[in-house]
Amino acid sequence: MASQSPRRAPFIVIEGLDRSGKTTQTSRLYARLKETGTQANLIKFPDRTTTIGQMIDSYLRSASELDDRAVHLLFSANRWELASMIEKSLIAGTPVVCDRYAFSGITFSGSKVNSEGEPLLPFEWCRSPDIGLPAPDIVFFFDITPEKAKERGGYGEERYEKEEMQLRVRDSFHRIGREMGTTWVTIDAGRERDQVEQDVWKLVEPLVKEGVDGPVTKLWT
Numbered sequence: 001m002a003s004q005s006p007r008r009a010p011f012i013v014i015e016g017l018d019r020s021g022k023t024t025q026t027s028r029l030y031a032r033l034k035e036t037g038t039q040a041n042l043i044k045f046p047d048r049t050t051t052i053g054q055m056i057d058s059y060l061r062s063a064s065e066l067d068d069r070a071v072h073l074l075f076s077a078n079r080w081e082l083a084s085m086i087e088k089s090l091i092a093g094t095p096v097v098c099d100r101y102a103f104s105g106i107t108f109s110g111s112k113v114n115s116e117g118e119p120l121l122p123f124e125w126c127r128s129p130d131i132g133l134p135a136p137d138i139v140f141f142f143d144i145t146p147e148k149a150k151e152r153g154g155y156g157e158e159r160y161e162k163e164e165m166q167l168r169v170r171d172s173f174h175r176i177g178r179e180m181g182t183t184w185v186t187i188d189a190g191r192e193r194d195q196v197e198q199d200v201w202k203l204v205e206p207l208v209k210e211g212v213d214g215p216v217t218k219l220w221t
């Protein structure tokens with residue numbers, strides 16, 4: 001009789017608008033998992049520590065200029081740098097908690113417009129370099145109004161932190177969410193930190209306890 005393959009760990013992504021609390025909540029989730037006996041891997045995109053990540057960092061701080069297509073491909077390459085580590089971790093039973101992923105890649109690049117307000121890069125072109133990356137088992141989309149985001153510290157310091165851009169990004173996230181179906185969970189991130197944490201934990205706890213059946217799937221394949 002064939003032996004049953006063991007269940008693997010889940011890949012959990014927190015996506016969302018700027019200053020919606022993604023970093024705060026991925027850190028809280030990581031800490032809570034640890035407190036309850038689960039050691040996870042915590043990652044963040046862009047990963048500004050790699051050579052590619054440093055080029056992205058310089059671009060985001062407007063310390064350098066790059067062609068829009070080139071920077072889009074760098075963001076994607078930055079994810080591919082960690083793709084096999086993510087897959088190995090999940091198979092080995094260690095959950096991965098991730099702050100931003102391919103969805104930010106599509107929404108931000110796809111929301112750039114020319115002086116006439118027309119998109120610079122087509123949606124499908126933006127999606128294609130991320131096809132085949134490890135697919136998340138759950139994506140929490142942190143939704144927040146630009147007004148609320150502005151009340152939080154540090155807003156407006158980096159390249160894309162402009163209100164019109166953020167509104168286009170929000171529409172684009174909603175479009176992706178409709179396509180993703182049940183994997184995509186929208187969270188009202190304008191509330192207190194503890195309330196947001198509780199909503200995330202309610203769905204993560206059983207996923208981590210029970211594990212996930214089947215191999216790691218691939219994004220958009």
Ligand code: Z5A
Nearest residue numbers: 018019020021022023024045075104105108152153160193
């Ligand atoms: N980008 C891209 O173009 N393509 C890609 O493929 C990827 C990203 C992956 C940098 O991302 C930029 O890269 C980003 C998208 C683009 N551009 N923009 N604009 P990043 O993730 O490195 O950006 P960040 O600056 O580190 O994160 P963030 O989005 O601005 O913030 P956040 O992680 O969502 O929020 P936070 O750091 O947890 O909290 C922000 C502040 O709010 C902080 O003072 C907290 O204490 C406070 N906070 C958090 N939660 C709450 C609640 N619930 N109430 C009140 N205050 C709160």
